Amino acid sequence: MPFVSKTVEVDADAASILAIVADFESYPQWNQEIKGLWVLARYDDGRPSQLRLDAAYEAIEDTLIQAVYYPGPNQIQTVMQQGNLFKKQEQLFSVVEMGATSLLTVDMDVEPALPVPAPMVKKLVDNVLDYLAENLKRRAEELSGGQA
Numbered sequence: 001m002p003f004v005s006k007t008v009e010v011d012a013d014a015a016s017i018l019a020i021v022a023d024f025e026s027y028p029q030w031n032q033e034i035k036g037l038w039v040l041a042r043y044d045d046g047r048p049s050q051l052r053l054d055a056a057y058e059a060i061e062d063t064l065i066q067a068v069y070y071p072g073p074n075q076i077q078t079v080m081q082q083g084n085l086f087k088k089q090e091q092l093f094s095v096v097e098m099g100a101t102s103l104l105t106v107d108m109d110v111e112p113a114l115p116v117p118a119p120m121v122k123k124l125v126d127n128v129l130d131y132l133a134e135n136l137k138r139r140a141e142e143l144s145g146g147q148a
Contacts, residue, residue, distance in 0.1 A: 006133045007105040012144035014074050014097040017104055020139055021076050021093045024051055030139040031132065033057060040065070051078070057128070060085065087111045106133050
């Protein structure tokens with residue numbers, strides 16, 4: 001259904017940004033919608049391969065099981081395997097380094113489990129994506145000593 005993409009310029013290098021994205025268990029520290037996040041399985045190299053995510057989206061709570069993939073050297077993807085609010089939820093985090101700054105792009109593709117008009121879903125997903133990208137940017141800049 002809706003595919004939404006958000007790109008922000010971050011005053012941090014690509015490796016720092018990707019390290020924050022890959023540190024799933026720390027998400028509740030910088031994303032108030034995430035109530036808990038646990039790594040359920042890891043690849044042989046130690047990187048997470050499956051997550052449990054407890055989230056609250058306004059008054060709606062959900063528990064998601066997500067697979068984690070690393071499709072490119074500067075990309076991390078999560079794909080929902082189980083959840084109540086969505087039939088499909090995929091996120092792709094991509095980072096392109098541009099000297100002193102980096103471009104972070106977060107793509108989200110969702111299909112709600114309930115019949116909701118597409119414009120409403122797109123607006124909600126757009127708001128969630130804006131919130132996620134801005135919080136990730138703020139976290140990266142705080143940790144790198146850049147502007148917040």
